[in-house]
Amino acid sequence: MDGWCARRALSRGAIMTLDQCWSMAQGWYAGRLEPGWRGRSPAAAQAILEAAGLNGPFWRMV
Amino acid sequence: MSGPKPVLDDFHWALRTEIYRHVAETTEAPSLEALAAWAGRTHTDVLEALDALEANHHIALLPDRTGIWMANPFSATPTAFPVDTPRGLFWANCAWDALGVPAILGVDGWTETRCAGSGEPISFGVRGGERQGDDGLIHLVVPPRHAWDDIGFT
Numbered sequence: 001m002d003g004w005c006a007r008r009a010l011s012r013g014a015i016m017t018l019d020q021c022w023s024m025a026q027g028w029y030a031g032r033l034e035p036g037w038r039g040r041s042p043a044a045a046q047a048i049l050e051a052a053g054l055n056g057p058f059w060r061m062v
Numbered sequence: 063m064s065g066p067k068p069v070l071d072d073f074h075w076a077l078r079t080e081i082y083r084h085v086a087e088t089t090e091a092p093s094l095e096a097l098a099a100w101a102g103r104t105h106t107d108v109l110e111a112l113d114a115l116e117a118n119h120h121i122a123l124l125p126d127r128t129g130i131w132m133a134n135p136f137s138a139t140p141t142a143f144p145v146d147t148p149r150g151l152f153w154a155n156c157a158w159d160a161l162g163v164p165a166i167l168g169v170d171g172w173t174e175t176r177c178a179g180s181g182e183p184i185s186f187g188v189r190g191g192e193r194q195g196d197d198g199l200i201h202l203v204v205p206p207r208h209a210w211d212d213i214g215f216t
């Protein structure tokens with residue numbers, strides 16, 4: 001991962017497992033096909049990330 | 063894009079719903095012409111409405127603004143993240159969205175790709191509603207709050 005970043009001159013970001021991603025994605029995309037979808041507040045998005053164990057400065061929505 | 067985001071009205075939300083319905087049902091994004099015909103409005107009206115949806119981070123237009131590029135988790139153009147589902151083959155924008163496709167559709171979905179770091183094949187997805195396959199890691203370079211600063215890069 002560090003080599004991948006170095007080749008692209010990018011800083012290392014954050015890591016999540018595929019299991020965390022699946023846990024998060026179910027909340028993140030819930031309801032988005034519904035005609036009544038009107039977006040989501042940053043606080044609601046934050047709650048979805050935290051429920052999947054995605055905490056810390058990188059994951060702050062505001 | 064800077065400045066205040068355009069306020070979305072009922073037409074914008076209906077257009078957004080139609081885009082997502084079309085992608086979910088056909089695996090492909092509707093053309094601007096198809097959206098104009100659906101709405102009974104001009105191509106210019108539709109493009110202006112899509113600009114407003116993009117400014118509010120609901121869809122992304124192709125760089126040349128000739129069509130829809132992304133309606134997350136879906137990509138209108140092929141990517142490194144194909145998602146094979148009972149409803150057809152969808153393209154996801156990234157590894158996150160490769161699991162977003164089964165999440166938004168409520169179906170199983172499977173992705174065969176290669177690890178961006180090692181180049182090794184990786185196979186993962188959702189079967190029977192459960193996450194299965196390889197236990198890879200997703201490395202995010204851009205914090206989610208900045209994802210739309212440059213959605214193509216993200």
